[in-house]
Amino acid sequence: TGPFDPENRIIFSAGALVGTGAPTAGRTTVSSIAPRGFPEPMWTSSSIGGYWGAELKYAGYDSIVIQGRASSPCYVLIEDDRVSIEDAGDLWGQGVHATQQQLKTRYSDQHQIVVIGPAGENRVRYASIIHRLSNASGNGGFGGVMGSKNLKAIVVRGTRGVKIAHPQEFLQAVADTWEMTKGGLGHIGKVESGYPNVACSHGCSVACYTRILKTSGQIASGAPMRMLKCVNGSMVRGSHHGYQGVSTSGDNLTIPGPPGFNELGLDIGNLLDDLGLTAWCFDTWSRYLGGLRELGIRTILGEPINLEDPLWWRDLLIKIAYREGIGDDMAEDLPRFYEKHGIGPRYMAEFVASKGSRGHGWHRDGRAMERHPSPFWEYSALLYAVSTRDVTPSTHGFFFLNGLYGYPDAPKRTPEILESLQALAEKVYGSREAVLPGDTYIEYVTRWHQHRAIIKDSLGLCDFVFPVVRRNQDSREAMEEALNAGVDEIYGDTAIEAKLFKACTGLDIGIDQMESPIAERIVNLERSLDVRNFGRNRESDEVVIPHYQWGEKTDGTHLSAEASEFRALLDRFYTLRGWDKETGIPTPEKLQSLGLGEERLI
Known part of the structure; x- marks a missing residue:
């Protein structure tokens, strides 16, 4: 069974503490055969934050297992005990943000939604499943699995709670956890609160990277605000430092760090999510294409490499999501793209993504x-x-x-x-x-x-x-x-x-x-x-x-x-x-x- 075969199952599982108020307990694990696996597929999992998992628990479910392929675009609607498959013909082809807005208008603001964009519909191997502005199950490529099933979204509304066996003991354990962790282990300091800080998931107020910021509006991205997280910040301020070194085989390598676009980086990040692409692909393609430029290669398959131009990135990402022109091969991800075209030395491409990283960017x-x-x-x-x-x-x-x-x-x-x-x-x-x-x-x-x-x-x-x-x-x-x-x-x-x-x-x-x-x-x-x-x-x-x-x-x-x-x-x-x-x-x-x-x- 391959990742896009109807027999492949995709499973959404809300954890045992989700929806309870336990610290950070808002995550849902998604499992399936991953389109991104390289050189062979692999069973894998990814998690997504936000409020969808808690809503699933409030509707009375721990997991959803989806198998098969619908004859036409659809979405699954879950409202407590009522479960139905609804027509999504009017939503197919739309971006993530517009789809959620229409479904919330159709039902209510309390309905929580996971959705795919055009990238998932077109089975891009690193297509994400998105919730809200930018909560994502990103790196496995599970958006493409949903797309292969003609499944645009899963909409959930639950009106029940999650029972707590020992409420006082539970509250004490919650308090003890927050006292120990304060703002989380990635930082030192107290919890940050108030605009522009925002919790990325149910039950969370960790001082990590999550901010709500206004986009510039210069690049259409489907939403006026950006939920900025760690990976998304690379498009604003630039990503981690580049690399320069020599391997034990004697190969020399110079890979520049990806550029940042300041406020336009917020637009690029929102566009990635609206198209339903994992935000990590920006870093992967930046490093590979930047490495090519260091070798004097200024074009790729007839396309100029203009990494510092956000409008160039806009056009490239749209081509990938819709599999247009060069985007069709780039939608297969870097390792498969390199196997087909062999542009630049192999060691450089594999330094960015390879069999060793299972097709993901290192x-x-x-x-x-x-x-x-x-x-x-x-x-x-x-x-x-x-x-x-x-x-x-x-x-x-x-x-x-x-x-x-x-x-x-x-x-x-x-x-x-x-x-x-x-x-x-x-x-x-x-x-x-x-x-x-x-x-x-x-x-x-x-x-x-x-x-x-x-x-x-x-x-x-x-x-x-x-x-x-x-x-x-x-x-x-x-x-x-x-x-x-x-x-x-x-x-x-x-x-x-x-x-x-x-x-x-x-x-x-x-x-x-x-x-x-x-x-x-x-x-x-x-x-x-x-x-x-x-x-x-x-x-x-x-x-x-x-x-x-x-x-x-x-x-x-x-x-x-x-x-x-x-x-x-x-x-x-x-x-x-x-x-x-x-x-x-x-x-x-x-x-x-x-x-x-x-x-x-x-």
Whole structure:
């Protein structure tokens, strides 16, 4: 089954805490066979914030499973117990924002909507599912899956609540979580409130990047306001620094950082969402096309490369969404575009997006985008190797420790790393070596965060808060004092998810049980599905190696030319997971121990 086949299912699941008022509990997980998977499809998942998941819970549903293909454009309408399939002929071809406005006029402002734009209708491989202004399930390309089913939108209205088993205990757990995390783990400081700050999801007031700003109106984008988030900010202020370096094979590479367009960047960001394209594609194409210009290539398939011109970007994005001209091949995403046209050196295209990144643009790798010195890039490398999804959105927890010792200028020697940070690593991961340069303990860190990402997604929480590895402070000065005071002043509560869950549902499932067997079972199930259906194995995992043979932006560290250290890390991880070291496939004994032995998964 391929991603656009009628038999492919797309599943929307609101987590167990969604709609309850638990901190950040507004996220919905979307699962399907991903159009973006490269070189072969892969089963994957992505999450979307906002208020749609809470509304689904209020209507009385935890999940929706959609299969098949409608004979003509339609949308699904859910109003409590009433579920119907409605004609969307008048909506097909319209942008995301106009579609939502028309549906809210037709029903009510309280109806919550997930919708696709022209990119999804035309099966662009990185088409998003959008909610509100810019909440998105973006990187899997699930907008194209909806488009292949002639499904324009899912409209939900619920009038019931979510029952709380132990209200007072639940409120206390909520208060404890906010006190520990304050403005979230990506920042230090209190929660920001008031215009232009806005919560991106139900139950959230984290001090991250979300702002509501007026667009200039110079580029038609379907809405007068922009919900600015981290990735969208790159179009305004410019993205992460470019890259210049030499790989272990001797290849030289210069990739400039993407440009920013100030207020016109808000228009470009809104246009991306209105067309139903993932905002990350701006960064991917900017880096590839910018790299071509560094090589003296000024045109591509007869089109000029004018990266600094926002109107050029407007025209290009529209061509991609409607698959017009050069946009038809670019709609297949960079790896497939390169396989067809081969413009520029292969190592440059694969530095931006490749088999190793499963077709996505590389992110949080210490090279293409953010700076992540050792041991953080080793963690990134192992995650990319063994995961079944774009790894970044569910793995901020370990990266956020980076900031505790001077991100991005991490210390090069062990004595420079604060004693309290080493003690925190020992308390959370089981060893101080988890935060020391190198990969000595990375397999344990990776397994822990894989499990915690599963728990987070299953509960509908946000990775800018969970897992609560460290305690936040009101200011940088207060954080410095806490770091110097010792581990008890900076440790958060890595069991708080279980406390929230128990108070909400009445089910006494501890955090250890959530990790194993529950999360461990899900990790092995996902791996087994990709093994059975798409041939995932050790060879597939090792395709990440060439990317990490380029030096990291900050400290210059990289895999050796032989990559023997990374293969040894894979050996250790497979052994820890109970997977065969030669093949990377879960052993029958491991599957049997998790209750998966009778499923004939492999």
